Amino acid sequence: MVRKAPPKKGGIDFKKIRRKIGRKLPSPNNSTNTEIKSKAIILPEQSVASDKTGLAVSKKGLTLKELLQQTSHHNQKVRRDALLGVRDLISNHPEELRTHKYALVEKLRERISDDDKIVREAVYQLFKTIVLPRSKEDNQSILVSSMMTHIFCAMTHLEIDIRMMAFKFLDLIIQNFPSCFSTYAEEVLQSYDGLLRNKKFYVQEKGKLKHALAGLLHFLSLLPDDAPVAESSINLNNPGEGVLHAFESQAHKDYPGFSNIIRKLKYLVPTLINCLQELTPSAQSMELLDVQLFDCMLFMLQSIDKSVRFLKYGEKIIQNDLKDQMIHDQDAATYDEILQILSKKVFAVFPLSRTNYQSGKDDDKYFVLNVAITEIFLHIGINVQLRGDLLDRFLEFVEHALNMENGGVLLLKKKFLEKHIILLLNSIPKLVSQVNSIWKNRLLEAFTAAFRGYCHESAAKLACLSSIEEMLVPRSGLSCMGVNDPNILVHYITWMRELPWLTLQLGDKYPSVCKILLHLQLRIGHCALMNPSIAHEYDNMQYSLMEFYSRFSDGVVQYGPFTRISPELQELSVSCLYYYSVIDSCTLESLVACCLCPHLNSSILLRIIEVIQSSYRAGRVRAADFISFFISLLSRYKVSSDAVFQGKELDSKISNHGVFRSLTNVICSSLSELGDPSLVLQMLESITVDQISGGSLSVDNTCALLRVLMTLDTTPTKLSEQNIVRLQRAIAEYLVDVARLFPEESTVPNHLPTQHYYFVPCFLLFHRCQKLCSSVLNTMGSMITNCGYNSSTAEVSSRTSAIVSVLSVINRNDKFHQTLWSCKTEIDSILDKIAILQSSGSVSESVEDKHMMQCLADRLRIVRKHIP
DSSP: OOOOOOOOOSOOSSOOOOOOTTOOOOOOTTOOOOOOOOOOOOOOOOOGGGOOTTSOBOTTSOBHHHHHHHTTOSSHHHHHHHHHHHHHHHHHOHHHHHHSHHHHHHHHGGGGGOSOHHHHHHHHHHIIIIITGGGTTSOHHHHHHHHHHHHHHHHTOSSHHHHHHHHHHHHHHHHHOGGGOGGGHHHHHHHHHHHHTOHHHHHHOHHHHHHHHHHHHHHHTTSOOSOOOOOOSOOOOOTTSOOOOSSOTTGGGOHHHHHHHHHHHHHHHHHHHHHHHHHHHHHHHOSSOOHHHHHHHHHHHHHHHHHHHHHHHHHHHSOHHHHHHHHTOTTSOOHHHHHHHHHHHTGGGOSOOOSSOOOOTTHHHHHHHHHHHHHHHHHHOTTSOOOHHHHHHHHHHHHHHHHTHHHHTTGGGSHHHHHHHHHHHHHHHHHHHHSOHHHHHHHHHHHHHHHHHSOTTSHHHHHHHHHHHHHHSOSTTOOOTTTTOHHHHHHHHHHHHHHHHHHHHHTTTSHHHHHHHHHHHHHHHHHHTTOHHHHHHHHHHHHHHHHHHEEEETTEEEEOGGGTSOHHHHHHHHHHHTTOSSOOHHHHHHHHHHHTOTTSOHHHHHHHHHHHHHHHHTTOSOHHHHHHHHHHHHHHOOOOOHHHHTTOOOOTTTOOHHHHHHHHHHHHHHHHTSSOHHHHHHHHHHHHHHHHHTSOOOHHHHHHHHHHHHHHOOSSOOOOHHHHHHHHHHHHHHHHHHHHHSOTTOSOTTHHHHHHHHHHHHHHHHHHOHHHHHHHHHHHHHHHHHHHHHSOHHHHHHHHHHHHHHHHHHHHOTTTGGGGGGGHHHHHHHHHHHHHHHHTTOSOSSHHHHHHHHHHHHHHHHHHHTOO
């Protein structure tokens, strides 16, 4: 058994401490604690900037300055929220934009190159919807220049998305400030040229390329071209037609800048053609043409078209010394070289179509692309030295497009195709003027079918009308194109016969189209005066247009669209009447009915009278029709003169009394200028007297016709004995009616002048014909007798009072007082009949009635006393 060793005596020098792995070692006993503890000192805010009372703030309580500072934050979410806050603040407080616009633009432009796509899009939308639309009245040059530096910088960014966003911003500037953009034209074209030279990009990134090309097309649309300024009355805002111009009429005088743009385009156009050539095989090999590829190709073709037109324009206006300077630029293609490139790389593959598929799908897209190529060809000019069969291919395409489905009716169901059809329709006048007679007839036949097939209200129909105007109505005094060729003239006649029918159908339903039609008719009428072949067909148009004014059905007038269209269109329609070689009596009858329409504007009524007068002087209205027109108008015009009879002030909204007076004066003046008044009176005397003696006219109509007789009659009278007898009864009743409507003792201040207006024609006729005066007074006397036996006391008193009033007015007028000198016997007879009336008991036995009759007798005795 082993015995344990006894423990050693004494202390342990070092005690070994066992530590577990992972445990923290305790601090040494002699270590110093360096930890410092403190409490926060909270002081009340004293900064003036923290007080936002009266300041515009966002939903989160941030001012515009604070939000703009956060747009530069390193966190993309903060930048996004800041931009949303800026949008809300400006929307709720528009004055903030007006006050801090330039500071806002200066800060936001930094985000054009932001790394975050959402931030870039937010800035774009902010500029598009709020900032730029509200800045068009400001200093545009400062605003544009402040943004262009950042836009051009972003165009050189390594990230393709940022570069594409820069082109979107560029397009936004072009749309909002086109007039300020000529300054940056050279840099813009250079940027696009650099973009399109990247083959990998335009082959693989068609979706992004499409937006860039759309912006390029917008920019090129601002450049002028050699298209003549249209004198046509038809103004079509056709897509694809450049709206001039960022360059005003003096812009081309800035030759250095102008020539630099031309030089840049001569680099850009070949680049565009090469891009198009690279994309064409892919398009032709697809079973279904990709939408993005289609858009890219279309934008390229349209951009080439705009560029070529501008280059053609520039070649004409740049001086020879600048041309020589540009020739030394060996790298830039010349205009002729560009035409050769187009012929080899674009025209050579015309018309575009599929190579491996015949399904018929997407044919409309290929059609649109072929239209764009045709546009380029037409703008260059068909006389360019190209392959012989190329012109026939283009003309066959145009003919086929116009003949498609009976004038393209089915084709135009797709609205996006309509604007491209319009481009072809607008080219017809130019083509017809340059091709041979065979193609001329073929194109006109196809065009006529298209014109008759399109919907009335479609833009294609308007384009047809524009082309018809250009072919029918030549400018600069030239004769109508091919008017002596029977094969061409038949198409002209077909178009002219369609115009009245279209005008009648569209009229008040489509005012804009009606305006175009009336403008066209007016220009054709002006041209017809110099062209007998057109004049005959233009005269026949009036028979088709009669219903446009009015027509009669079972004796009832039915107004046409003329009375419902605007005064401007009515003016145009009336002006067309002047150019008829003879205005037919049926047309005049239709016009009379329109003149009698209560809703017709008075200015149009007088304009119709003016045109009829001018046509008569030019020998285009027969004298009998001219007189009949005026007499019918004066006898049938309905005057609503209630306001006058009640003593109220004349108001055109209540009464047309003043209009009728003006009409009467104009007609009387016109008749007096026809020639010898005696001869004119012989022509219209019977028809006028027939109307007056008919007994169905109102006081105003009778007065107007009496004024016609007064204007043409002389002293002594030229009226026939037969007509004097027929007038005596009508004039007597007329004078009594006037005296009743306008009492002599009325307190209404305007009645006496009005009464005088109605009396004067009769008094002048009495002055010229004593026999007429005597006959009228005898008729008045018989009216008293008949009235006494057959009427009530009130009627007796009223008629007798009116007769006495007429005689009193004549007696007080110094000019007509002598008229009564030879009528003493007639006045005595009237006095006797009044006395008989008083003694016969026909008058009421009341004191008032007897007193009234006695007063009338006394007044008439006073009149008799003043007659020597």
